[in-house]
Amino acid sequence: MSQISSFQDLKEHLQKVSSRKKMAVANAVDAHSLEAVMMAVESGIVEAYLVGDAATISNYDIIANASSDYVHIIDIPDVLEATLEAVRMVRSGECDILMKGLVNTDVILRAILDKEKGLMSPGNILTYNAALNIPGYHKLVFFSDPAVIPAPNLEQRKAIIRYGVAAAKKFGIAQPKVALLHATEKPNPKIVFMQDYVDILESWRNGEFGDCIIDGPMDAFLALDKERGAIKGVETPILGEADILIFPDFQSANCFYKGLVSFAGAGMAGLLQGTDKPVVLTSRSDDTESKFNSICMASVLA
Amino acid sequence: MSQISSFQDLKEHLQKVSSRKKMAVANAVDAHSLEAVMMAVESGIVEAYLVGDAATISNYDIIANASSDYVHIIDIPDVLEATLEAVRMVRSGECDILMKGLVNTDVILRAILDKEKGLMSPGNILTYNAALNIPGYHKLVFFSDPAVIPAPNLEQRKAIIRYGVAAAKKFGIAQPKVALLHATEKPNPKIVFMQDYVDILESWRNGEFGDCIIDGPMDAFLALDKERGAIKGVETPILGEADILIFPDFQSANCFYKGLVSFAGAGMAGLLQGTDKPVVLTSRSDDTESKFNSICMASVLA
Numbered sequence: 227m228s229q230i231s232s233f234q235d236l237k238e239h240l241q242k243v244s245s246r247k248k249m250a251v252a253n254a255v256d257a258h259s260l261e262a263v264m265m266a267v268e269s270g271i272v273e274a275y276l277v278g279d280a281a282t283i284s285n286y287d288i289i290a291n292a293s294s295d296y297v298h299i300i301d302i303p304d305v306l307e308a309t310l311e312a313v314r315m316v317r318s319g320e321c322d323i324l325m326k327g328l329v330n331t332d333v334i335l336r337a338i339l340d341k342e343k344g345l346m347s348p349g350n351i352l353t354y355n356a357a358l359n360i361p362g363y364h365k366l367v368f369f370s371d372p373a374v375i376p377a378p379n380l381e382q383r384k385a386i387i388r389y390g391v392a393a394a395k396k397f398g399i400a401q402p403k404v405a406l407l408h409a410t411e412k413p414n415p416k417i418v419f420m421q422d423y424v425d426i427l428e429s430w431r432n433g434e435f436g437d438c439i440i441d442g443p444m445d446a447f448l449a450l451d452k453e454r455g456a457i458k459g460v461e462t463p464i465l466g467e468a469d470i471l472i473f474p475d476f477q478s479a480n481c482f483y484k485g486l487v488s489f490a491g492a493g494m495a496g497l498l499q500g501t502d503k504p505v506v507l508t509s510r511s512d513d514t515e516s517k518f519n520s521i522c523m524a525s526v527l528a
Numbered sequence: 529m530s531q532i533s534s535f536q537d538l539k540e541h542l543q544k545v546s547s548r549k550k551m552a553v554a555n556a557v558d559a560h561s562l563e564a565v566m567m568a569v570e571s572g573i574v575e576a577y578l579v580g581d582a583a584t585i586s587n588y589d590i591i592a593n594a595s596s597d598y599v600h601i602i603d604i605p606d607v608l609e610a611t612l613e614a615v616r617m618v619r620s621g622e623c624d625i626l627m628k629g630l631v632n633t634d635v636i637l638r639a640i641l642d643k644e645k646g647l648m649s650p651g652n653i654l655t656y657n658a659a660l661n662i663p664g665y666h667k668l669v670f671f672s673d674p675a676v677i678p679a680p681n682l683e684q685r686k687a688i689i690r691y692g693v694a695a696a697k698k699f700g701i702a703q704p705k706v707a708l709l710h711a712t713e714k715p716n717p718k719i720v721f722m723q724d725y726v727d728i729l730e731s732w733r734n735g736e737f738g739d740c741i742i743d744g745p746m747d748a749f750l751a752l753d754k755e756r757g758a759i760k761g762v763e764t765p766i767l768g769e770a771d772i773l774i775f776p777d778f779q780s781a782n783c784f785y786k787g788l789v790s791f792a793g794a795g796m797a798g799l800l801q802g803t804d805k806p807v808v809l810t811s812r813s814d815d816t817e818s819k820f821n822s823i824c825m826a827s828v829l830a
Contacts, residue, residue: 360791361791362790362791363791372711373711376711376716376718376719377719407779407783408779408782409674409675409678409778409779409781409782409783410782414678416678417678417679445782445783445786446782446783446786446787446790447786447790447813450787450790450791451786451790454786454789454790454813455813457812457813458812458813459812473779473783474777474779475776475777475779475780476711477709477710477711477775477776477777477780478777478779478780478783478784479711479783480710480711480712480747480748481709481711481747481748481775481780481781481783481784482780482783482784482787484747484748484749484753484756485748485752485784485787485788485792486787486788486791486792487756488664488748488749488752488753488756489662489663489664489665489752489788489792489794490787490788490791490792492791510759510760510761511749511756511757511759511760
């Protein structure tokens, strides 16, 4: 396959392969989720199973006027019950993707993490992988973790990288370039995550992460900006070509992407990682387009 | 005075007040520094004392062709000696501003931190305060610390806020709005800097920071983006109106600003803080314009 370099590419790729994924939406009773879901249904990307209060769901014009064979309503008015049923449908294989509707994040995470009935295989690590489509950058860039693990330990960082590399490969990037981000390219032994970076590079040299290029620590200029990065005179095979940004902690990832969404017109998509099936878990402040992009990202990874 | 809301405003303000500051440039032998210095000289903003190898300095066309009475060359070929002399000129009051030329950061920091001959008063904390001019944001926004203190402790955070508030007031902002940034507005007691934020808010309520508004934790949407922030339904007097961003650590501040410089066309200025006089200490990857902006920022704070 050719590389998916933008969210427009992503949508076109999915329309071309034309294999609808089945998506269960937990408590699909809010307009924002339903809009994004219906965009994905109408674009030929998913078949939607809307779990929640059927009266409320059908009351939305966007559902009432839908003539699609690819929208099903499962009438479960109770939020918790609806969430558990959506998780069950994905766990059982009836559906390929789980999406959060109007449910508190805590509630759906508890259902996902449940050892008997959830979506986590033993040993997996729950984290978040997101993709940014930045006008001015020549391709999509994946980044983690802006939302779930505040300060990853070494094992968690390694899992974050593994999930990121796997996602990038599904987007057609044969040998993803992974930048271990920091404020500078200078290692500082007083900073806790620096030793993790050293260990990660050693594991990478030993082949632990498969076919990819990992380098760091480096700053955002070296990772993403060929011109400003080159001025630094630092040798790196990544220089302005990063496919994956590994941030030191979730506040740095979070501030970074929100600045670019607000002021650089960047589009955003994101998924939980470490789950057996892709989970779309967007937040209130994400617009319909980012929810749609996230559904598309889930469809490629499903 | 009216509020300075952009770097264009800043330049015009300085040209209107028309009081040149005297600036000593430590080892002023590189083209990048000299270009920015000469922009400031020709704009009527500074009188420059270029300390370094006179033959090298005069060899640049930009200096050879300058007919300004406001450029002086002090011939000291040795880098360390030139640096010490520039620091001495500022310490003695002969100059108002120190600027780093082609000197390693370590070398000039050591000279600044020297207890006998440096620029630090006892009890002051060396940190970095920067300003961003983001197209799409309606005013300048100060932020700290992207460069000097990796993970500030409570005392350092308080100093960072005090310096930020003082700077904002010199830019005509009567009651600066200070956002304590994080990935989310939800406090998380497991995260180390959260208790600092709680303590800072209590000190602020007790009047410790003077006339300003401090709130947090909050994310970048709540601080800077009225529309996306409002969707969160969180009450804050800052909502999309932050004048000052206090980042949890220097990697989050650094990644944030570099993203906006690379992809949102943001302009940047920055100064060391905690020194007795303003110090312009820009880095290799800063362009001439950000060096010029930093000189302007120093002139307002001098």
